[in-house]
Amino acid sequence: MPRVDPTQLLKGVLDLAVLAVLRDDDGYGYDILRRLRAAGLEDVGDASVYGTLRRLFNSGLLTSYVVPSDEGPHRKYYALNVAGREELQRSGKVWQGFALIMDDLLRERGTA
Numbered sequence: 888m889p890r891v892d893p894t895q896l897l898k899g900v901l902d903l904a905v906l907a908v909l910r911d912d913d914g915y916g917y918d919i920l921r922r923l924r925a926a927g928l929e930d931v932g933d934a935s936v937y938g939t940l941r942r943l944f945n946s947g948l949l950t951s952y953v954v955p956s957d958e959g960p961h962r963k964y965y966a967l968n969v970a971g972r973e974e975l976q977r978s979g980k981v982w983q984g985f986a987l988i989m990d991d992l993l994r995e996r997g998t999a
Contacts, residue, residue, distance in 0.1 A: 897931060901939050903982055904928060906948070906967065906975040915954075915962040916940060940965055948974050 897904075908914065908922045920936045943949045948971035953961045967975065 901935060903978045905939050906971055909965060909967045913964045913966040915964050
C-alpha cells in the first residue's frame, strides 16, 4: 500500500498556509517559515517558502516592503493585499470542504 508523504500534501496547501500565516501579521521570509513550523508544518523547507512568497507576490496576492535592520541586512516583509485576502477566503473554503470529505471517507472506513 502506498505511504502518504506529508511533503507531497504540503506542496498542495503551502500557498494557503502562507496566506493564512500572513492574515493577521506581515512577515519576512524566515519569520514566515518559523511561524509555519511552529504551527506544526515542521517538514516545510526554506526554499519552498521563499519560492511560494515570490510566486504569491508575482501573482498579485501580496505586497512587500523593506525594513532596515540594525542587526544585519534589510528585511523584505510581505503583507496580504485585498486580492490575497480574497484568495485566502476562497481557498480556505475549498480546503475546509475537502477536509470534510476526507474526514467522512476515513470515518466510513473506520480509520479515523
